[in-house]
Amino acid sequence: MAGSGKFFVGGNWKCNGTKDSISKLVSELNAATLETDVDVVVAPPFIYIDQVKNSLTGRIEVSSQNVWIGKGGAYTGEISAEQLVDIGCQWVILGHSERRNIIGETDEFIGKKAAYALSQNVKVIACIGELLEEREAGKTFDVCFKQMKAYADSISNWADVVIAYEPVWAIGTGKVATPEQAQEVHAAIRDWLKTNVSPDVASSIRIIYGGSVNAANCAELAKKEDIDGFLVGGASLKGPDFTTIINSVTSKKVAA
Numbered sequence: 001m002a003g004s005g006k007f008f009v010g011g012n013w014k015c016n017g018t019k020d021s022i023s024k025l026v027s028e029l030n031a032a033t034l035e036t037d038v039d040v041v042v043a044p045p046f047i048y049i050d051q052v053k054n055s056l057t058g059r060i061e062v063s064s065q066n067v068w069i070g071k072g073g074a075y076t077g078e079i080s081a082e083q084l085v086d087i088g089c090q091w092v093i094l095g096h097s098e099r100r101n102i103i104g105e106t107d108e109f110i111g112k113k114a115a116y117a118l119s120q121n122v123k124v125i126a127c128i129g130e131l132l133e134e135r136e137a138g139k140t141f142d143v144c145f146k147q148m149k150a151y152a153d154s155i156s157n158w159a160d161v162v163i164a165y166e167p168v169w170a171i172g173t174g175k176v177a178t179p180e181q182a183q184e185v186h187a188a189i190r191d192w193l194k195t196n197v198s199p200d201v202a203s204s205i206r207i208i209y210g211g212s213v214n215a216a217n218c219a220e221l222a223k224k225e226d227i228d229g230f231l232v233g234g235a236s237l238k239g240p241d242f243t244t245i246i247n248s249v250t251s252k253k254v255a256a
């Protein structure tokens with residue numbers, strides 16, 4: 001089975017870039033020829049979202065990499081979903097492993113953030129994924145299902161959610177999951193959704209893969225039935241590489 005929406009490719013720029021480097025990257029993306037049947041979203045650091053939004057000329061949308069858990073107010077250093085909407089930012093990445101493992105965000109906190117963002121019409125890229133030791137201990141599914149449950153406990157409408165499976169051992173390491181490893185977990189997540197949320201959500205939601213995706217390995221991954229796109233870190237900072245990854249949707253069509 002595969003999600004029923006368009007192939008989806010997100011570029012997570014993390015804490016990278018300057019006004020100049022971002023302007024160059026956006027120019028490359030504006031000049032690129034992108035396949036039409038792909039949804040593309042880029043996530044710059046907060047302070048550059050407006051610059052990116054105003055300089056993109058095509059149909060690429062922008063995402064933030066985080067959001068506050070509720071309505072804005074006396075929360076020093078935070079950005080609210082209402083403020084994202086105010087500047088035309090339609091997406092947020094939540095539950096990224098760097099926020100879970102470095103900043104200490106919990107499953108419950110992330111689930112509540114997702115629910116609030118959705119309530120304000122900000123679409124959510126909901127990340128999950130296991131650590132290397134968890135995979136080695138045979139706990140990959142348990143960990144992913146626990147993280148999924150926390151989202152499911154808070155989210156009631158999944159129409160604006162994309163799930164990103166990002167095994168932590170594959171993020172920024174150059175050690176990409178094999179297409180078979182990724183497919184196995186994606187299929188298990190879809191199955192979990194079928195049992196625990198609904199068959200409709202399971203069959204329509206897009207489940208994308210992240211972790212050392214690059215221009216050379218994207219085509220093989222894209223061919224897998226349950227891989228509906230990618231969340232890309234390092235390679236999304238290079239215009240030509242990110243373009244190749246976006247256009248890997250053509251491998252998916254050939255494989256279908």
Ligand SMILES: O=C(CO)COP(=O)(O)O
Pocket residue numbers: 012096166170171172173174210211212213231232233234235
């Ligand atoms: O964390 C990621 C995307 O959110 C993946 O990062 P890399 O593509 O650099 O491994």
